[in-house]
Amino acid sequence: MLSAGDPRGALFKGGFMASFSEIIGMDSIIGSLRSSIQSGRVSHAYVFDGQAGMGKSTLAKALAKTLQCEAGGTDACGSCVSCRTFESGNHPDIFNVITDKKSIGVDDIRDQVIKPMETRPYRYRYKIFIIGGADTMTMAAQNALLKTIEEPAPYGLFLLLSENYNAFLPTVISRCVVFRLKPLSEENVANYLTGKDISEDQARFYSGFSQGNIGRALRLSSSQAFTEMRETVVSLTQALRRLDMPEIFARFHVLETYKEDIQELLDLLMLWYRDVIIMKETDNARFLIQPDKKNEIYAEAQATDLSCLYKKFDAIWQAKRNLKQNGNFQLTLEMMLLSLGSG
Ligand SMILES: [Zn+2]
Numbered sequence: 001m002l003s004a005g006d007p008r009g010a011l012f013k014g015g016f017m018a019s020f021s022e023i024i025g026m027d028s029i030i031g032s033l034r035s036s037i038q039s040g041r042v043s044h045a046y047v048f049d050g051q052a053g054m055g056k057s058t059l060a061k062a063l064a065k066t067l068q069c070e071a072g073g074t075d076a077c078g079s080c081v082s083c084r085t086f087e088s089g090n091h092p093d094i095f096n097v098i099t100d101k102k103s104i105g106v107d108d109i110r111d112q113v114i115k116p117m118e119t120r121p122y123r124y125r126y127k128i129f130i131i132g133g134a135d136t137m138t139m140a141a142q143n144a145l146l147k148t149i150e151e152p153a154p155y156g157l158f159l160l161l162s163e164n165y166n167a168f169l170p171t172v173i174s175r176c177v178v179f180r181l182k183p184l185s186e187e188n189v190a191n192y193l194t195g196k197d198i199s200e201d202q203a204r205f206y207s208g209f210s211q212g213n214i215g216r217a218l219r220l221s222s223s224q225a226f227t228e229m230r231e232t233v234v235s236l237t238q239a240l241r242r243l244d245m246p247e248i249f250a251r252f253h254v255l256e257t258y259k260e261d262i263q264e265l266l267d268l269l270m271l272w273y274r275d276v277i278i279m280k281e282t283d284n285a286r287f288l289i290q291p292d293k294k295n296e297i298y299a300e301a302q303a304t305d306l307s308c309l310y311k312k313f314d315a316i317w318q319a320k321r322n323l324k325q326n327g328n329f330q331l332t333l334e335m336m337l338l339s340l341g342s343g
Contacts, residue, residue, distance in 0.1 A: 047134070054183065092122040097131040102136065129157070134161055165178065239251065241300065251337060263323070275293075315336050
């Protein structure tokens with residue numbers, strides 16, 4: 001499955017050496033955190049909210065490391081005992097709250113937050129709890145946490161990572177400083193990827209397809225399965241122009257092998273027609289998200305008229321929607337193939 005892979009640490013230019021200065025594209029959030037540190041107004045609880053792959057965990061780690069750094073600056077020094085212990089993954093006063101269940105339950109909060117909070121930090125200024133998937137906390141878990149963050153011990157600090165800010169109780173949110181992470185600009189992501197030995201054309205594709213989600217861009221750019229899926233999509237579009245209807249219909253079995261990742265495959269297919277339409281309208285490869293396929297895109301733009309391309313684009317969009325609403329898998333995709341093959 002394409003969802004495999006771990007984007008942790010993805011935002012860093014080097015290895016996992018968490019510090020603010022090494023994170024790209026979050027200048028305003030980091031500026032605000034640093035000025036709170038400088039003026040001694042660090043909150044006891046923060047929420048970092050945003051899609052998977054946008055760097056929530058990276059940001060939380062950089063903040064935790066900075067707050068415990070013995071140099072006491074507004075960024076982690078990277079060389080004191082605290083920084084080095086953190087990098088080795090054994091910091092005694094920074095805790096990752098984890099669960100093996102789908103949601104974080106009250107027992108998890110009791111065992112991993114409330115109990116450790118009863119004792120003072122082992123050595124450093126704070127006891128920091130990084131709660132990944134905090135939006136999955138049950139109501140009981142949130143209420144248990146609430147008691148702790150309402151009247152925190154002076155050393156208690158909570159970093160809540162979430163993908164769905166609306167899942168929190170208003171009482172929890174009201175006690176947290178909330179930062180909502182936005183996708184980076186596609187240019188930012190593309191520049192980052194080219195710095196990692198990815199060609200400019202490829203970087204433009206991955207950043208465009210990921211819409212500024214750097215973790216996703218990195219995961220996909222190193223995924224063989226994704227590369228193969230993309231080639232499948234391109235060859236499908238070529239087949240659609242050559243084959244007769246029964247043969248096109250038979251291509252359902254190719255799509256079926258991607259059942260688990262069908263939305264991503266349909267995104268690729270939509271992107272294909274998006275680029276063909278852009279090429280037809282502008283006659284300029286500069287605006288393509290897939291410049292590495294510009295010859296194939298150009299050929300299709302030449303061969304197909306515009307209203308037909310729009311119809312195909314709509315058919316894919318409709319199929320995406322039907323599948324999201326639990327429409328019949330085979331029927332939906334066969335209807336789509338039929339629309340793609342006609343004209
Ligand atoms: Zn340090």
